Amino acid sequence: MSDRVAIIGVGWSGFRPITPEFSYKELMYEAARRAYSDAGVDPRRDVESFITVAEDFHEGTSIFDEYTPDQLGAVLKPMHTIAGDGLHGLATAYMLVKTGQFSIVALEGHSKASNMLTHAGITAYAQDPVLNRPLRLNTHFVAGMEMNRYLYDTGTTPEQCAQVVVKNRRNALDNPSAPYGAELSLDEVLSGPHLSWPLGMRETAEHVDGAITLVIANEEKALALSNYPIWILGIGWSNDSPALENRDWSSANYIKDAARFAYRQAGIHHSYQAIDFAEVDDLYAYRELQSLEALGFFKPGEAGQVTEEGLTHRDGAFPVNVSGGSLGMGNLLDANGLARALEVVLQLRGTAGPRQLDEVSIGLAQSWRGVPTASGAVAILGN
Amino acid sequence: MSDKISNYPGTPLSEKEIRDGNVLSIHDQMPGDFSWDTGVAIGRYLAGLKEGVILGSHCTHCRRTVVPPRNVCEWCFRPMDSFIPLRDTGTVNTFSLCYVTWDVQRIKEPETPAVIEIDGASPLHGIMHKLGEVDPQQISIGMRVKAVWKPAAKREGAITDILYFKPIQE
Numbered sequence: 001m002s003d004r005v006a007i008i009g010v011g012w013s014g015f016r017p018i019t020p021e022f023s024y025k026e027l028m029y030e031a032a033r034r035a036y037s038d039a040g041v042d043p044r045r046d047v048e049s050f051i052t053v054a055e056d057f058h059e060g061t062s063i064f065d066e067y068t069p070d071q072l073g074a075v076l077k078p079m080h081t082i083a084g085d086g087l088h089g090l091a092t093a094y095m096l097v098k099t100g101q102f103s104i105v106a107l108e109g110h111s112k113a114s115n116m117l118t119h120a121g122i123t124a125y126a127q128d129p130v131l132n133r134p135l136r137l138n139t140h141f142v143a144g145m146e147m148n149r150y151l152y153d154t155g156t157t158p159e160q161c162a163q164v165v166v167k168n169r170r171n172a173l174d175n176p177s178a179p180y181g182a183e184l185s186l187d188e189v190l191s192g193p194h195l196s197w198p199l200g201m202r203e204t205a206e207h208v209d210g211a212i213t214l215v216i217a218n219e220e221k222a223l224a225l226s227n228y229p230i231w232i233l234g235i236g237w238s239n240d241s242p243a244l245e246n247r248d249w250s251s252a253n254y255i256k257d258a259a260r261f262a263y264r265q266a267g268i269h270h271s272y273q274a275i276d277f278a279e280v281d282d283l284y285a286y287r288e289l290q291s292l293e294a295l296g297f298f299k300p301g302e303a304g305q306v307t308e309e310g311l312t313h314r315d316g317a318f319p320v321n322v323s324g325g326s327l328g329m330g331n332l333l334d335a336n337g338l339a340r341a342l343e344v345v346l347q348l349r350g351t352a353g354p355r356q357l358d359e360v361s362i363g364l365a366q367s368w369r370g371v372p373t374a375s376g377a378v379a380i381l382g383n
Numbered sequence: 384m385s386d387k388i389s390n391y392p393g394t395p396l397s398e399k400e401i402r403d404g405n406v407l408s409i410h411d412q413m414p415g416d417f418s419w420d421t422g423v424a425i426g427r428y429l430a431g432l433k434e435g436v437i438l439g440s441h442c443t444h445c446r447r448t449v450v451p452p453r454n455v456c457e458w459c460f461r462p463m464d465s466f467i468p469l470r471d472t473g474t475v476n477t478f479s480l481c482y483v484t485w486d487v488q489r490i491k492e493p494e495t496p497a498v499i500e501i502d503g504a505s506p507l508h509g510i511m512h513k514l515g516e517v518d519p520q521q522i523s524i525g526m527r528v529k530a531v532w533k534p535a536a537k538r539e540g541a542i543t544d545i546l547y548f549k550p551i552q553e
Binding site: 019020021022023024025026029033036042043044057060069070071073075112114115116117118121122124125129130133134 | 413418419420454
């Protein structure tokens with residue numbers, strides 16, 4: 001049971017605002033084929049268990065897990081779907097390997113957001129049906145309220161939040177898989193229309209289609225198969241009370257808790273000193289700042305300042321969302337955490353191309369399940 | 384009621400009482416509209432149906448032809464090699480006589496769902512459809528059937544471009 005667990009293969013398909021040429025199954029197949037090829041495994045022979053992360057309402061098919069085996073090579077093998085973010089799936093894969101029953105596990109997450117014609121109606125169904133939904137509010141209001149209280153409590157400014165958009169969309173220009181790369185000025189971000197004040201539309205990640213597959217293995221297989229296994233040093237997840245009526249609006253306590261969980265496993269006491277770079281949730285720009293503080297990298301109110309000073313830029317002392325984040329790569333629904341983990345793997349392998357960071361050995365990936373949830377996950381990976 | 388129980392205890396609640404607002408309730412309806420991309424394989428399949436052709440796909444590695452076509456062979460995980468037009472005749476693999484409708488109404492004349500193994504496809508590969516022009520009591524496993532198509536001008540690239548399968552004598 002002392003065996004380490006590693007990510008030995010990654011594959012992805014996308015990411016693009018629409019993918020009319022492929023069904024979701026074909027998107028999944030493309031990503032899976034690349035991941036298996038990258039890991040040097042045959043799914044029919046080598047992969048012993050399969051996991052997808054998916055939400056029935058996002059797919060438009062109930063009991064969606066029934067529709068996943070064929071295109072992943074999982075027919076007549078153990079396969080299950082969990083309703084959670086990709087990093088919850090990674091935690092599940094990690095535990096499956098840790099049981100000692102499975103040596104190689106595949107994990108898949110995808111988005112076919114372009115096929116959802118009434119996304120607002122579907123997120124409204126995540127609101128409490130008796131207490132909240134009858135108020136008939138677009139679910140983005142939850143982010144607007146959270147941003148407002150976060151700014152109020154920490155002294156963070158709207159300009160500092162907008163700076164996150166400028167940085168991440170600039171970073172996305174060096175990521176060929178990121179469709180939302182752009183050179184924007186601070187004024188261009190701030191002058192956009194409001195979505196739910198103080199939150200602006202240009203501070204909100206747009207949806208994309210895409211699929212991501214990871215191959216996870218125990219230490220023996222990882223060392224035998226891979227020249228650059230990326231070890232899972234710690235992985236944690238946590239949920240706050242879902243009640244909008246009495247949650248902590250400013251400090252994302254569930255991220256703090258998930259981080260403590262992961263840091264404890266990884267033996268990390270000072271996250272800023274131990275970790276070289278991070279890929280964090282930025283579905284809304286303020287979330288990047290809030291998350292960095294919850295992860296213990298900065299004190300409340302500091303993340304905005306250091307972002308303005310350039311510390312989290314690609315050439316800064318602590319790069320954040322070098323991939324472009326969700327603002328640059330797009331909102332992948334349940335696969336957002338996998339997109340964050342994917343970038344950490346590519347950076348730690350040294351295969352991130354023009355956006356490669358120098359001398360990185362430990363990276364952090366963090367995700368949030370989006371409005372109106374209060375649940376998130378944190379993974380710490382090392383090379 | 385059953386043989387042993389003629390009267391259940393308690394206060395019965397009718398739909399009318401809910402409709403009239405005598406019972407506190409919240410009614411809500413989800414706006415869940417989807418427009419699924421059919422993709423390469425199913426897209427071609429549906430385009431084939433519009434032309435009155437049933438398409439399968441073939442895996443040379445596993446030496447089998449599947450229908451409906453897909454772009455991956457789920458046995459060997461290789462991409463399928465080709466699309467192949469199949470015949471519109473086949474054999475009933477299994478069927479059922481369904482006495483409840485889609486929206487849960489009792490019916491006297493049953494619906495007749497069946498899986499039809501299509502001629503030209505590998506064994507156990509067929510189309511999920513309905514049978515027609517047949518007395519439900521006369522349907523049997525192994526029965527030979529043929530597709531009855533919508534008129535060409537009315538086909539729209541959907542599984543319903545085939546109306547049903549009817550028995551044939553050979």
